Amino acid sequence: MVYVYILTMALVTYFIRVIPLTLVREKITNNLICSFLYYVPYACLTSMTFPAILHSTNSIYSAICAFVVATIASLKQKSLMTVASLACIAVFICELLF
Amino acid sequence: MNFKQGLKDGIPIAMGYFAVAFGFGVLALKGGLNVFEAVFMSITNVTSAGQLAGLSVITAGGTLLEIALTQLIINLRYALMSLSLSQKLDKSVGIIKRMIIAFANTDEVFAVAMSHNRELKFKYIIGLQILPIAGWTSGTALGGCVCGLLPPSLISALSVALYGMFIAIVIPVAKEKRPVRAVVVISLILSTGLYYVPLLNKISTGISIIICTVLASVAGAILFPVKNESGDK
Numbered sequence: 417m418v419y420v421y422i423l424t425m426a427l428v429t430y431f432i433r434v435i436p437l438t439l440v441r442e443k444i445t446n447n448l449i450c451s452f453l454y455y456v457p458y459a460c461l462t463s464m465t466f467p468a469i470l471h472s473t474n475s476i477y478s479a480i481c482a483f484v485v486a487t488i489a490s491l492k493q494k495s496l497m498t499v500a501s502l503a504c505i506a507v508f509i510c511e512l513l514f
Numbered sequence: 515m516n517f518k519q520g521l522k523d524g525i526p527i528a529m530g531y532f533a534v535a536f537g538f539g540v541l542a543l544k545g546g547l548n549v550f551e552a553v554f555m556s557i558t559n560v561t562s563a564g565q566l567a568g569l570s571v572i573t574a575g576g577t578l579l580e581i582a583l584t585q586l587i588i589n590l591r592y593a594l595m596s597l598s599l600s601q602k603l604d605k606s607v608g609i610i611k612r613m614i615i616a617f618a619n620t621d622e623v624f625a626v627a628m629s630h631n632r633e634l635k636f637k638y639i640i641g642l643q644i645l646p647i648a649g650w651t652s653g654t655a656l657g658g659c660v661c662g663l664l665p666p667s668l669i670s671a672l673s674v675a676l677y678g679m680f681i682a683i684v685i686p687v688a689k690e691k692r693p694v695r696a697v698v699v700i701s702l703i704l705s706t707g708l709y710y711v712p713l714l715n716k717i718s719t720g721i722s723i724i725i726c727t728v729l730a731s732v733a734g735a736i737l738f739p740v741k742n743e744s745g746d747k
Contacts, residue, residue: 419554421571424581425559429560429592432589436593436600437599438609456591457563459734482677490684497679502678504671
């Protein structure tokens, strides 16, 4: 049954990727649609991350710690991998201490 | 701009994917999937945010419609990327080749492909995609396999890897651009409300992500329309 869910996901995702690449060869000119699509990644990543991150570890304190560390590192323009690693290390150290 | 150049450009993407997919593999097993299901998801979907959302819908026992809608909204950005990529392809790239390229047109592959100032050939893009797909899939497999062997403290630590990556994608742009900052804050308030407020917290994870994404993005589009098409990040 899980495979049906996974295949559904895969099909939807593939159609989104393939339709514009094959059928639509001209540029979207509607400004409202362009603007909406521009904001989608940020809105969706934010809603997926918060507050879910707070409940993803063994304790909410280590999760808060990871969230703060990742935010500060991102403000300092660290790379994706650096931020992700620092968040993991923050959780590990925090849970070791408390 | 041949196959070899593509492979070379794909190496750093593949390394990043491997590490993040390792975290996804751990999360997938924690969520109740087995290794085969986790790897199957990675090799058929090749998308971090969509897979994480799909995983949470499956774990929460959501419906097929819910998972389809979640993917549609979260992955809608790929439509825009495919559209931009479509303009940049060499004339020789026919429909079958376009159908193959579409499969793994991820955020990072797209970003690297678009950074070249010339028309792109099919061979180059295939070269660019192969290692990231391999890294994404093998990382998931390894994460899933060692999940049972790792101590709980390490699993707990690895659980935030994907979230850390998402934060690293969002924060620098939010810092730079006020409209994005506004959209992020709106989405943050909505998702926090939907998570904690009684009654609202009965709404399932997938639907909640859709509500937050659509409302915050529509608000952004109305309040701060983007001039010309700077939609391709």
